[in-house]
Amino acid sequence: MNLVILILIGIFSYTSFIYGRSRIKKITTSQSIKINALPNYYGYYLALWCALPSLIILLVWSIFEASIIKGLISQTLSQNELNVYTSDQINLIYQKIVSLYNGNFSGTITNEIKQGAEDYKSFLSIAQSSKVVLLLSTAILTITYGIKRISKNNKARHDVEKILTGLLFVCSLVAILTTLGIIFSLLFESIKFFSAINIFDFLFGTSWSPQRAFVRDASAISAEEYADLKNAFGSVPLFAGTAFIALIAMTVAVPIGLFSGIYMAEYASIKVRKFSKPIIEILAGIPTVVYGFFAALTVGPFFREFGEKLGLEVSSESALAAGLVMGVMIIPYVSSLSDDVINAVPQSLRDGSYAVGATKSETIKRVVIPAALPGIVGSILLAVSRAIGETMIVVMAAGLAANLTINPLESTTTITTQIVMLLVGDQEFDSPKTQSAFALGLTLFFATLILNYIALRFVKKYREKYD
Amino acid sequence: MTKEERIKKRYNAEKRFKLYGITSVVLAILFVVFLIHVIFSKGSSAFQKTTINVELNFTLDSLYLDPNPSKDDLENVEYYDLAIESLLKVYQVNGLKEEKALINLFSPDYEYEVRDFLIKNPEFINKKTILKLTASDDIDQLHKGNYPRHLPEDRRRINDFQLMMYDKLVEQNKIDKIFNNYLFQKGDSRNPELAGIGGALVGSFFTIIITLLLSFPIAIFASIYLEEFAPKNRVTDFIEININNLAAVPSIVFGLLGLGILLSTFDLPRSTPLVAGITLALMTLPRIIIPCRASLKAVPPSIREGALAVGASKVQSVMHHVVPLAIPGTLSGTIIGLAQALGETAPLILIGMVAFVVDIPSIPTDPSASLPVQVYLWSEQAERGFVEKTSATIMILLSFLITLNFIAVYLRQKFERKW
Amino acid sequence: MISNNIKIKTQDLNVYYGEKQALFNVNLDIHSKEVTALIGPSGCGKSTFIRCINRMNDVIDICKIDGSIKIDDKEIIDNNVDVVRLRESIGMVFQKPNPFPKSIYDNISYGPSIHGLADNKSDMDKIVENSLKKAALWEEVKDRLDEPGTGLSGGQQQRLCIARAISVNPEVILMDEPCSALDPIATAKIEELIDELKKSYTIVIVTHSMSQAVRVSQRTGFFHLGKIIEVDTTEKIFKNPGNQMTQDYITGRFG
Known part of the structure; x- marks a missing residue:
């Protein structure tokens, strides 16, 4: 339906474009006045008047239609005198109603659901027809207004360009809206979570076992229940696990990445560079789920067998396997960033060092790297932020048990793993269990934000020095 | 230590240092080769049944x-x-x-x-x-x-x-x-010999098309605005900082956004390419805007001046001259962004794309899987046959990604101008 | 041949780049259908001045202009002036040739097409041909109009840019050191062209070369540190300047 409407709007706008163009030509020839813009712009002008308001209305309508209909039906359901439903139950019934309407319902059809589906159908058709009427009248109104304006308007190009610039500006606002959306969705659920669980218990508690949180309604928790929950959401083991795996990853990625960056920038011939740089960058292009599969299928079992031979007990999902593979994934981030940074060090510094008889490696170690250090630190910090936000490798290879351990051979868990585990499968939306995932997300969001901020400060400072 | 000894020692240090560098590069390349070797050796048998x-x-x-x-x-x-x-x-x-x-x-x-x-x-x-x-x-x-x-x-x-x-x-x-035609024709199944990536292929296709349709125009428009029209003021600075930050936000956070806003607030259908496409578009947007702006910036100001001097308006000079010249760069940036989105898994898991879907979706609002999610789902299965299926899925996914990246590189090299 | 029709008149023109003032109370008259050369040491404000005449300085955010510039008695330093109209009537040629990376034909036809000067293809062909002829480039490029403009030699590129400027029928042509990137032979051709063009257009040329000013201009203005020191007929400026600073500059004592 929306597609038909869109096509109609398109046809209308095109007709308005043709009409606007021809009309202004007629006006100019009959009254022989010189206009200030090409006839095409009058076409665009009218077409914009036709399309823009209708599109905005259509967009707003589509965004709110579903939730309004849901609200209406939920209202009827909650007014039912026989049964008093909780909001979860109403949601469930609503789902059933929709699937009955769509014809893929399986289960017993109660009268209520049947009635609901009929209501749903009638609401939909009311919405449908009122939408069409509204859009049609808007289009007619705005086109008439546009035509009226055309004959008096001497600045069609100016107006069209102004609208266009406005549109461009609105598009650039999407970035802000996204950030707001992230913060809103994370904060909203997190606040609910922290109203049930003390924020200090969350940040400093050392025991994580959210499966204990069977409580349904987060807002009404008794004192005893809370005493129990207190120890269910201590996220220190997750923070520790995340940091630990990131540390293992960095011990792999920093030396290899840094040395290959240095080699690429200072030693490699153009031919070697041309060949090996893209190959190393393949590592950054491989989806993380592939690394996860690789870690779980090859690296994890390898370590276990190897450990068994040495008489060590190695869990098949270990921090070591996940961290190692993550380190491989991060190599190209470190190497290409430090390659860039080292390349930006001015040749004059190197010349000065060579002139006093230093070897190449001495020049690199004593002059180039100290000069490039802020940039290198910045790129390492960016890599760390990537490591702590990485999800699939740890989900597939690091394990689920929240052990507070520094033994890399045991399984550990991370913030991202727990977010996935808490939100996969059937979820009740208002339980502290689901909400804790958003609280973890909020922590992750701010942690990466701060890391990136510091990293970019380093890089920026460095750029200012040499650019 | 004599002077000779000292110099010898210094040269040895030089050799060692260079060796570290070579070793690192070789190690990194070996990782790539090994990874691809493992996947291909496990996966190639899945193309036969x-x-x-x-x-x-x-x-x-x-x-x-x-x-x-x-x-x-x-x-x-x-x-x-x-x-x-x-x-x-x-x-x-x-x-x-x-x-x-x-x-x-x-x-x-x-x-x-x-x-x-x-x-x-x-x-x-x-x-x-x-x-x-x-x-x-x-x-x-x-x-x-x-x-x-x-x-x-x-x-x-x-x-x-x-x-x-x-x-x-x-x-x-x-x-x-x-030849295993089921691999491409069928949807998911509990039986490895009957499981195929048909559903995941179609799901990924719908998802990536929605991502493209949403992110490409918005990203281009936003970059044009920021690069060509935006006044230097606080709003612009704020938008810029925002974009840079968003590009570094972990992808799983976008999954939470999709779950919290698109599914709960706007009530869009779970597990569908529609929601996946919107979520990934929001994630990809800043990653496209950054290269788009770079390629707009690379167009020299003399082109703008030339157009302005014959009386083109600001909008005309940008739309007629700057944007056409920047298009190849923006396209290659977009393709690389889309390739990343195509391989993204974590946010899709959060918006419910892990559901077990047997039917191949016919419209973007049907529940569906996507290629990377299929990899995740099958990798969790115990049956031996799923290992080769997972590896084969990865092979197909990688071949798409390599093709996309190849196109991006080709575009850049073919149309790159030296000013 | 000295004309007395004043085409452009500036009064108390001050230009600021942020905190820095670039022009101080410039009062200068530019006469119709002749070549006015602006000379002076680097950074003295010559380019800033001519970029005010077609409001190209609007492109720079931090640039602020006050004072008055009148073209045919119409004020142009005014927010209500449509800079697009203004630039249609004032062409500009830049220091470095900047043809669009399009065909020779498209380079010329761009201006006329955005201003709607041609109703059909044959009109446009005529405009392109005339402009190229006026810029003395027609004979060299008539057989390869669809080749990219960036493939021409430096001198040809600059004449292409002149043709592009002429294509929209301007009244004034501003030239910002048009020959500084060219070799002597190409320079000679451009100077010849300028001499020819002054029959139909008012030309303002910024130049570093005093000999060029002598060769092409009828009137010369000398700028120093953002101020106009002296303006008079070229003959007078170079033979008998009224100001000691001008004297020092043209005899090469500074600059």
């Missing part, structure tokens, strides 16, 4: 059909008896237990394979033919040499009798390996 040749006699009697059946009749008729009878002809068995063992050599869908063949080729009614029916996962793996047949009987699912039958069938040339 094992079949067992079965002789079928499509008599009207065995199908309970009247003469000259219509297509509807053929679809509704009971194939079970015909299929079972034919299976039992493959090998002489005694007793129900052996019969069951024989039937278990085949995939559970043998009945439908017989039906589909006859519906497609109705001319075979009242005729005999030999069909290649899909073998069960265990036989498939056994035939491909991935099955540990040396284990004692109680530790494997194929019993000794089945092994013996299999060996006899191989002797009689009744077992073949053919």
Whole structure:
């Protein structure tokens, strides 16, 4: 339906474009006045008047239609005198109603659901027809207004360009809206979570076992229940696990990445560079789920067998396997960033060092790297932020048990793993269990934000020095 | 230490340092080679499937059909008896237990394979033919040499009798390996031999198209605004900082955004390419804006001045000259951004794309999987056959990504200008 | 031949780049259908000045202009002036040739097409041909109009840019050191062209070369540190300047 409407709007706008163009030509020839813009712009002008308001209305309508209909039906359901439903139950019934309407319902059809589906159908058709009427009248109104304006308007190009610039500006606002959306969705659920669980218990508690949180309604928790929950959401083991795996990853990625960056920038011939740089960058292009599969299928079992031979007990999902593979994934981030940074060090510094008889490696170690250090630190910090936000490798290879351990051979868990585990499968939306995932997300969001901020400060400072 | 010794030592240090560099580069390249080798060696066998040749006699009697059946009749008729009878002809068995063992050599869908063949080729009614029916996962793996047949009987699912039958069938040339069309045609299944990535392919396609349609225009418009029109003020600075930050936000956070806003607040349908596409578009947006702005910035100001000097308005100078020149750069940036989105898994898991979906989606609001999510789902399965299926999915995913990146590099090299 | 029609008149023109003032109370008259050369040491404000005449300085955010510039008695330093109209009537040629990376034909036809000067293809062909002829480039490029403009030699590129400027029928042509990136032979051709063009257009040329000013201009203005020191006929400026600073500059004592 929306597609038909869109096509109609398109046809209308095109007709308005043709009409606007021809009309202004007629006006100019009959009254022989010189206009200030090409006839095409009058076409665009009218077409914009036709399309823009209708599109905005259509967009707003589509965004709110579903939730309004849901609200209406939920209202009827909650007014039912026989049964008093909780909001979860109403949601469930609503789902059933929709699937009955769509014809893929399986289960017993109660009268209520049947009635609901009929209501749903009638609401939909009311919405449908009122939408069409509204859009049609808007289009007619705005086109008439546009035509009226055309004959008096001497600045069609100016107006069209102004609208266009406005549109461009609105598009650039999407970035802000996204950030707001992230913060809103994370904060909203997190606040609910922290109203049930003390924020200090969350940040400093050392025991994580959210499966204990069977409580349904987060807002009404008794004192005893809370005493129990207190120890269910201590996220220190997750923070520790995340940091630990990131540390293992960095011990792999920093030396290899840094040395290959240095080699690429200072030693490699153009031919070697041309060949090996893209190959190393393949590592950054491989989806993380592939690394996860690789870690779980090859690296994890390898370590276990190897450990068994040495008489060590190695869990098949270990921090070591996940961290190692993550380190491989991060190599190209470190190497290409430090390659860039080292390349930006001015040749004059190197010349000065060579002139006093230093070897190449001495020049690199004593002059180039100290000069490039802020940039290198910045790129390492960016890599760390990537490591702590990485999800699939740890989900597939690091394990689920929240052990507070520094033994890399045991399984550990991370913030991202727990977010996935808490939100996969059937979820009740208002339980502290689901909400804790958003609280973890909020922590992750701010942690990466701060890391990136510091990293970019380093890089920026460095750029200012040499650019 | 004499001067000579000192210099020698310094040169040794130089050599060592260079060696570290070479070792690192070689190590990194070896990782790539090893990773790809593992995936390809495990996955390439999934492009073939094992079949067992079965002789079928499509008599009207065995199908309970009247003469000259219509297509509807053929679809509704009971194939079970015909299929079972034919299976039992493959090998002489005694007793129900052996019969069951024989039937278990085949995939559970043998009945439908017989039906589909006859519906497609109705001319075979009242005729005999030999069909290649899909073998069960265990036989498939056994035939491909991935099955540990040396284990004692109680530790494997194929019993000794089945092994013996299999060996006899191989002797009689009744077992073949053919191209695995199911891999591309079917949706997900609990049986590895019947599982395919058809649903995931279509799901990924819908997702990436929605991502493209949303992120490309918005990203281009936003970059044009920021690069060409934006006044230097706080709002602009704020937008810029925002974009840089968003580009570094972990992808899983976008999954939380999709879950919290798109699914809960706007009530969009769960597990669908529509929601996946919107979520990934928001994630990809800043990653496209950054290269787009760079390629707009690379157009020299003299081009803008030239246009302005003949009386083009600001908008005209940008739209007629700057943007066309920047298009190749923006396209390659977009393609790389889309390639990243195509391989993204974590946010899709959060918006429910891990649901078990057998049907291939026909519109973007049908529940569906996507290629990377399929990799995740299958990697969690215990059946041996899913390992090769997972690896094959990765091979297909990687080939898409490599193609996309190749196009991006080609665009950049072909149209790159040196100013 | 000295004309007395004043085409452009500036009064108390001050230009600021942020905190820094670039022009101080410039009062200068530019006469119709002749070549006015602006000379002076680097950074003295010559380029800033001519970029005010077609409001190209609007492109720079931090640039602020006050004072008055009148073209044919119409004020142009005014927010209500449509800079697009203004630039249609004032062409500009830049220091470095900047042809669009399009065909020679498209380079010329761009201006006329955005201003709607041609109703059909044959009109446009005529405009392109005339502009190229006026820029003395027609004979060299008539057989390869669809080749990219960036493939021409430096001198040809600059004449292409002149043709592009002429294509929209301007009244004034501003030239910002048009020959500084060219070799002597190409320079000679451009100077010849300028001499020819002054019959139809008012030309303002910024130049570093005093000999060029002598060769092409009828009137010369001398700028120093953002101020106009002296303006008079070229002959007078170079033979008998009224100001000691001008004298020092043209005899090469500084600059």
